[in-house]
Amino acid sequence: MKVIQVIPTYNEAENLPELVKALLSQPVPGLQLLIVDDNSPDGTGTVADELAGDNPGKVAVLHRSGKEGLGKAYIQGFKKALDDGADVIGMMDADLSHPPDRLPSMLAALEEADVVIGSRYCEGGSLDETWPALRKALSWFGNAYARTILGLPIKDAPGGYRLWRRSALEAIPFEQSRSSGYVFIVELAYMAKLAGLAFREVPIHFAERSHGVSKMSLRIQIEAALRVWQLRKIYKKTR
Ligand SMILES: Nc1nc2c(ncn2[C@@H]2O[C@H](COP(=O)(O)OP(=O)(O)O)[C@@H](O)[C@H]2O)c(=O)[nH]1
Ligand SMILES: [Mg+2]
Structure with missing residues (x-):
């Protein structure tokens, strides 16, 4: 089974080597990483190319000409992963906030689902203890806001650590999204x-x-x- 984990990066040169090492050491046969870099000024693109050279067939890099936001990077990455014949397509941040060692459990869960979310807000999930109360409250509120307005059946709507079955990604018009920031992730859900x-x-x-x-x-x-409200209008016909 071919699992392609798409990883958008912007100025993640210090995080990327550690992330790639941790991911490739997981017991996930057929795991490939696709780094999508928006010409990061800190040289992440070069670091990514070096990692690809060191791990032939396991790490690939898509270079984009400039910073266009998370959404555009994922759309291009998803298209390439589908073209390359992925059975499972993953999403995750490059900053090590999303624990690589949860990937095997997430893959196991995908046997009974179309989409699996690595969740901070379901039972057993947690947020960094060092976050100040205000930041925790804002994160909780943003999540509750999106979940309620869109009626999403998940506890962590903006959670960006996900696995999709190929058939699931093919069933949604992801390339139509115009969202650039993390609301893209809510829109996909x-x-x-x-x-x-x-x-x-x-x-x-x-x-x-x-x-x-x-x-x-x-x-x-x-x-x-704002976009959460627009989404209801945009997709009204299919609701
Ligand atoms: N290619 C690309 N990646 C981006 C862009 N903006 C953010 N990212 C990446 O998306 C992931 C999440 O961004 P981050 O800054 O950690 O957001 P936060 O976790 O919400 O604070 C990280 O891997 C970033 O490097 C962008 O414009 N282009
Ligand atoms: Mg982050």
């Missing part, structure tokens, strides 16, 4: 719900990144808050 796909959540511990900085911004948060 909404598409999956409308397509009648079956979800399962596997608990993860979400660790704070120790290198580099978050690309989360006020603009991305405002996009998310």
Whole structure:
């Protein structure tokens, strides 16, 4: 079985080698990594090329010309993964917030689902202990907001650690998304719900990144808050 884990990167040069090593040491036969870099100024693209050279057939890199947001990077990565014949397509952040050692459990859960979410908010899941109460509250609120407005049957709607069966990704119009920030991830879940796909959540511990900085911004948060309402209109016909 061919599992292609798509990993978008922007300024993750310090995190990428550790992430690739941890992922490739998991007991997942047929695992391949596809790094999608938006010409990161910190040289992540070069680091990725070196990792690809060191791990032939296991690590590939897609270079994009500039920063266009998470959504565009995933759309291009998904298309390539499907073209390359993936049976399972994965999503995850490059900053080690998404624990590589949960991948085998997530794959096992995919046997009974179309989409599996590595979840901070299902039973057994957790958030970094060092997060201040306000940040935890904002994360909880953003999640509750999106879940309620879109009626999503999952506990962690913006959770970006996911596995899709090939047939599941082929069943949703992911390439039509115009969302750039993390609301893209919420939009995919909404598409999956409308397509009648079956979800399962596997608990993860979400660790704070120790290198580099978050690309989360006020603009991305405002996009998310407004976009959630637009999604209901955009997909009204299929609702
Ligand atoms: N290719 C690409 N990757 C991005 C972009 N923005 C964020 N990322 C990556 O998406 C993942 C999540 O971003 P991050 O900044 O950690 O967001 P946070 O976890 O919400 O703080 C990380 O792997 C980033 O490097 C982008 O514009 N292009
Ligand atoms: Mg992060």
